[in-house]
Amino acid sequence: MKKLLIFLLLVPMAFAAWQSVAGVAIMISLGIVAAIYMVGKGFGINELQMMGKEEMFQLIATGILVVVLVSSDGLLNAISTSDAFSEGQPTMQTNAMAMLDNTIGEMGGILSTIQNNDRKNQVEGSKSSQCSIMGTGYSVSGCGGYSMLASPMSMAGGIVGFSIGELSAVHRLIQISNEYAFSLLLPLGIVLRTIKLTRGAGGLLIALGISLHIMLPAGIIFSEMLASSFAASPESAAYTGAAEDIDWDDYECNAGDTMPVTADKTENEENVIDVFNIMKSNIRKYMFQAMIRGTLGPVLALLLMAGSIKAISSAAGSEVDVSALSRFV
Template identity: 25%
Template sequence: MMNAWRALLCIVLVAALLPTLASAADTIEGKACAHSDPTSPDFSTECECGQTCIADSASTTGSACYTVPGANWYDPCKAKIESQWSFWGPIAMLGVLCAFLVAAFAYMLGIGFDVRELRMWAKSEMYQAFASAVLVGALIVLTYIMLDEGMAVILGANVNPFAVAHRYLEGVANPLIDWYRNFYNWTYWIEALTTLYKYENMGPGEIYLLVWLKPILVDPPHLAMHFIIQVLMIVYFQESILSFIQQKMFSVLLPLGVFLRIFPITRGAGGLIIALAIGFFFVYPTIFAFVARMTEEQAAMEAALSTARASTVGINFEQFSACEHDFEDAAKTAEEQANPAVVAKVNQFHSFLPPIILKAVFYPMIIFAVTISFIRIAAPLLGSDISEVGQGLVKLI
């Protein structure tokens, strides 16, 4: 009995301290990394593309990943490509020479045995070998052009589209976490109260006194928390994909794709890998940055026009930025046509979800569709035919 009282006392004490506790925010800065030479910055490490591994005594390995101020965000990416290509480049050049040799030999045989098809194939392979030679010889230059003259010109040299995309997704996830926390705080003690039970050891009078509160005050937040977790999973999934692409995909896949593109039987796979690397490294985050800017600017404009506007449904739509007018107008119309008490209760718990779903699911889906479309168009230009697979991917979206 005494133990139960002590436990109850602990719970009450802790519950009283709840608001004073804060969660630690995740950060991608300062992640420990292995550093071969602590006296100089190291680009070719496990840091995300855009960060450099530099000496840090606070880190467990003595080095940590940081964004170096002043430098272009993509300089470490270029350095990674150079590092990879210093290994793959000579092998790829050898492959190109082999391709020329095979094509020339086939042409000789085609003339010798008077096989027209073989001659045609040899000519076609010669052109492909030229294209591969250009790609192999100028990969570093092409990467510079894509980054310095492409991304930097479109977005600005100091704008890291990956950071913008991460911020966009954090901007979606953080309110969700806040809402989850608020709903939990809101329902915890009410839910406990709904279990209040009149007890007697004889007679039929066992009654849950406050269970009627459950469908009104407990179940709607539970439903909202259920949706929040689902949307949160989608947002975290996108963050993981972005990190994966930024950290590893480009610097590994691009050289490999160029190498595989040299040989006839792996040309399709190579071209596709190049298209995937470019599509996911350039197109995907760039479109993300555009969408993020679009929604940020919209929110700023709304804030400037009406700094003290209060939401009529108990939710501040400015937190969620996207298409505020539409949702607010729709909510107003619904409010006018339905039972005000019911609408107010529903809005209280769920009206934040549509704009969040728009930002967490709809916009990213469009971004993904644009990326896939780019890959579908770019892959045939690079020697890969993915028309059927591409159709399947579009169906997947």
């Protein structure tokens, strides 16, 4: 009967909100700290008394964190939903995800263009002509010049692919924070911070929650604002706008043609040089999209996040070495 009564008393605890759990954790820790201090005072052990005082200070800091989180929920929501950051979207997080989706779409278009040009170039460059009758004949490959474009095309594909991957990773991190930062990571971090053994983990969860939810989207929005400001300036003419399309029907390779049409070039070589010049004129536009918007932007946002994790985790009471995370950037 006693066990049933105890169980019934504990049942409401299972359905308590995280604030109640945090309060209970603080009270339990307070009891333990008081016991430690009493033992230290009773036996004259200064170190235990100092430990008790330090733990009391940490409990006060944790209580302040709980109050700040509950009261500043509205403030953080106001920051997230302010027009400066959200730009018409419900929150800055959804705004950042929308920007990333847009950039990924543009990178996908660029990759598709590069793939198409690469394929056409390689098909033309692979052509060779043969003619033999009764075992006598010749073979000639007049399309070797097209092979010079293969290497830069591969490099371009790799760079654009890398930017797509980086944008996707940042998108996934913001997605995680949007769903779990304030509902799980932050409150659980506060609860864990009350216990001495898990203070490090709690501090890291708090830092992770705040950094993923605020700093990472803010970094994306700021870098996108910088890129948009540049794109709107007169100096950006060479870096913005649509890239010139290559109509490969005009640049087909005639594999058997090895007769020069100019002083030292065949028509095939003239064609591939024309293609090269078109690509050269487009390279600034691709560089701006792939390197600035697609790579530098996410890198800056990730560095901002890593620095924020280090600073906030120190303030939250756990010194963690985030250099391992920074290396992933």
